[in-house]
Amino acid sequence: MTKEERLLRAADRRDLTCGPITQKILRFSLPIILGNLFQQLYNVVDSVVVGNFAFDGTHCLAAVNASFAIMLVFNALYMGVSMGANIVIAQYRGAGNTRQLERAMTTTFLLSMLAGAFITVVGFLCSKPILVLLGTPADILDDAALYIRIIFLGTCGNVLYNNMNGMVQGLGDAKWPMYALIISSLINIALDLLFVCVFHWDVAGVAIATILAHILSGLLMLRRQATGVYGAKVDFRHLRMDKTIAGQILRLGLPSALQSMCFAGGSLINQTFSNRFGTEFIAAHSMLMKLDGFVLLPLMGFSTAVTTYVGQNVGAGNLDRTEKGIRTTLFLACGVTLVLSVLLYIFCPAITLIFGASESARSMAAAGIRFVCFFYIFYGVQNVLAGALRGAGAALTASLCVIGSTILKVPIGWALSARPLDLDLDAAVAAGQYADRAAAQAAGVGMEHNIGIFMAWGLSMLVGMLIILPCFLFGHWREKGITEKAKQLKG
Numbered sequence: 001m002t003k004e005e006r007l008l009r010a011a012d013r014r015d016l017t018c019g020p021i022t023q024k025i026l027r028f029s030l031p032i033i034l035g036n037l038f039q040q041l042y043n044v045v046d047s048v049v050v051g052n053f054a055f056d057g058t059h060c061l062a063a064v065n066a067s068f069a070i071m072l073v074f075n076a077l078y079m080g081v082s083m084g085a086n087i088v089i090a091q092y093r094g095a096g097n098t099r100q101l102e103r104a105m106t107t108t109f110l111l112s113m114l115a116g117a118f119i120t121v122v123g124f125l126c127s128k129p130i131l132v133l134l135g136t137p138a139d140i141l142d143d144a145a146l147y148i149r150i151i152f153l154g155t156c157g158n159v160l161y162n163n164m165n166g167m168v169q170g171l172g173d174a175k176w177p178m179y180a181l182i183i184s185s186l187i188n189i190a191l192d193l194l195f196v197c198v199f200h201w202d203v204a205g206v207a208i209a210t211i212l213a214h215i216l217s218g219l220l221m222l223r224r225q226a227t228g229v230y231g232a233k234v235d236f237r238h239l240r241m242d243k244t245i246a247g248q249i250l251r252l253g254l255p256s257a258l259q260s261m262c263f264a265g266g267s268l269i270n271q272t273f274s275n276r277f278g279t280e281f282i283a284a285h286s287m288l289m290k291l292d293g294f295v296l297l298p299l300m301g302f303s304t305a306v307t308t309y310v311g312q313n314v315g316a317g318n319l320d321r322t323e324k325g326i327r328t329t330l331f332l333a334c335g336v337t338l339v340l341s342v343l344l345y346i347f348c349p350a351i352t353l354i355f356g357a358s359e360s361a362r363s364m365a366a367a368g369i370r371f372v373c374f375f376y377i378f379y380g381v382q383n384v385l386a387g388a389l390r391g392a393g394a395a396l397t398a399s400l401c402v403i404g405s406t407i408l409k410v411p412i413g414w415a416l417s418a419r420p421l422d423l424d425l426d427a428a429v430a431a432g433q434y435a436d437r438a439a440a441q442a443a444g445v446g447m448e449h450n451i452g453i454f455m456a457w458g459l460s461m462l463v464g465m466l467i468i469l470p471c472f473l474f475g476h477w478r479e480k481g482i483t484e485k486a487k488q489l490k491g
Contacts, residue, residue, distance in 0.1 A: 016172055016309045017094055017316040021325050025305055025332065028174050033301035035178035038185035040293045045185075046206040047290055049192045051283075052356035054202040061357055062279045063140040063203050065286030067148035069267035070130050074123045074152070076260030078115040078159040081108065082166035083307075084253020087390055088245065089170030090308045094315025102232040103242045105167050105225070108249060109234045110241045116159035123152035134268060135275045137282070147203040154211020160218030164225060169308055171230045180220040188213035255399035256390065262403045269410050270453060273418045277450045278441075283357045284364035288454065291351060291369055295340045299380045302333040303387035310391030319478055326388045330381065337380040345373040368454030375458035378465040385472045394477035401471055405464030409456050416452025424449070 016024050050060035085108040092101045128145040136144055161184075165177040188209050195205025225233050274285045306329040313322040344351075348369040352362040382402070389398035424446035425437045434440040441447075 016312045016325075017318055017321070021321065022328050022332075025302075025309060025325060025329055028172065028308065029298075029301045029305035029329075029332075031174035031178040032169070032304050033298045035174070035181040036297035036301055037294070038178075038181040040290075040297050041185045041189070044290045044293070045189050045192050046210060047286060048354055048356070049196050050203060050206055052354075053193075053197050055200075057356045058280065058283050058358050058361060059140060060143065060203050061286055061355060062137075062282040063143035064147055064206065065282055065289065066131065066134075066136050066140055066144040066271070066275070067127070067151070068286075068289065069134075069264055069271045070123075070127060070148060071151060072264030072267055073261055074119045074155075075158075076257045076264055077119060078112055078162060079260050080253040080255075080257020081111045081115055081249060082162045082253070083256040083390065083395070084249035084251070085111075085163060085166040086170040086304070086307060087252045087311050087393065087395065088248050089167055090172075090311030090391065091315035091393070093171050094312035098232055100245070101171075102235060104245045104249070105232055106235045106239060107242045107245045108163055108167055110239060111246060111249060112159050112163035113156070116156035119159070120152055120155045123155065124149050127152060130268075134272050137275060137279050140279060140282070143203045147207045150204060150207035151211060154214050157211060157215030157218045161214060161221055164218065164221030168221070168225060168230065169304060170311065171232075172308065172312065173230065174305070176224045177221065180217045180224075183220065184213040184217035187216055252390070252393065252395045255396040259399035259402045259406070262406045266406045266409045270413045270456065273413050273453055274450075276418060276421060276441075277447060277453075280358060280361045281364055281447075281450050283355075283361040284368065284450075285453070287352050287355050287357065287362070287365035288368045288372070290355075291344065291348065291365075292372065295337070295344060295376055296379070296383075298336045298340070299333055299376075299383045302329050302336075302380075303383040305329065305387075306384055307387040307391040310388050314392050314478075322392070322478075326384070329388075330384050333380040333384050334377055337377045341373040341376045345370050364450060367451060368457075371451065371454050372458045372461075375461040379461040382461065382464040382468050385468050389468075389472060389475070389477050392477040394475065397471055397475055397477065398468070401468035402464060404467050405460045408463050409460035412459055413453055413456035416455050417449050418452075420449040420452065421446040 016028065046064055047061055050064060051057040054060040085104065088104050089101060089108075092104055127148045128141075131141060131144055131148075161177075161180065165180075168176055191209035191212060192206050195201045195209055199205060201208070222234075226236075227233075274282055306326060309325045309329070310322050313319075313325065349362070349366045352365050355362070357365075382405070386398040386402055389395070425440045428434050428440040428445045429437055434443065434445070
């Protein structure tokens, strides 16, 4: 087979506007899922290594987790650019507009670098004050601040990868992002072990390993698109931002960024609820978040796949094929979610052993995981429908639906955890059992209410599905395409 024939076959595989729907979606989503699996290993390996090999495993595990919600807030900025780029590039790819495609790729690169520089400076300067504001326990504050500041120094590497990832996935290639993540994740694991087990750098070691892995993945993706195998690439000779395309990317990406920021803001507030239950519960919360990520990663893969699929088909004017693909993706996502939920429910007590935390922390984590397992299927439906709406260009509608469920997570968490804790502490002090609230809390009064945080997590998934379902069924997402072919459908 000649080089030209191989390129044509590769281009055909990346074209989601024709061919068997199920096969195309699986072929596109499976590399994303596998890539997400290795990306999830970044934080999980950090947690496992510090939990098992650091001087004080539970302490370090809590410190690493305490900064997670802050990173989510800042990451939302560049993830919005990545999502907007995916949608714009997918629709121009579906319409066959190579000139606009290359302009979109160049504009995406410039937007991402600006976002990375901003996040690096602001995140580094503001991270510790935010940790203090969140009520991070004093015994982990310094380590948490050290970890997150190092992570922010490597932001540009992570931004570069995610936006290159958004580009090539919009072009229909899910394999190369997977390859980059596999390589960088293996490097991350090796460096984690070296820096913690050999150099004894603890939380600083896992942070340095993570940013080096991020930089490597970003450079790998930058090199891949520069080969020109996609028929278009970033024009480094004329790095100019196309204002019209930048506006399209931001219009479609900012709702996703706002959604992510609201999610992260909700996580920050719920982190303050978690912090009130002490270091061991923070470690338990960390374990649930890491295991939760392994269930959500296939859902995120299907969501990304359906975004690109819908983007290309709406761009090409194939509405009937678009709707069939959405139904197929829903069926696949729900099936995978059910299997993973059952497995996690059964084996979660054993799985928590890998984190090396205390027995009480593992017990709290297992209780929370088993509750949340009943709600993952609702999140699967929500994620696929949100991805479909974004791909069609109705990014604002998708984001507002998700934001609504996220906002509700905060009062639910307060009502089920923080408020009953306060009532029990006040009652114990009023009854003369303890001198003050601190003494009552140290004795474990009200600690059983920590399950309320996990309950809020699960219930928000159900609410999210109930909000987005009517928007998908009765909304005008079919008329949101940005290309001329898509606009012709309005008539």
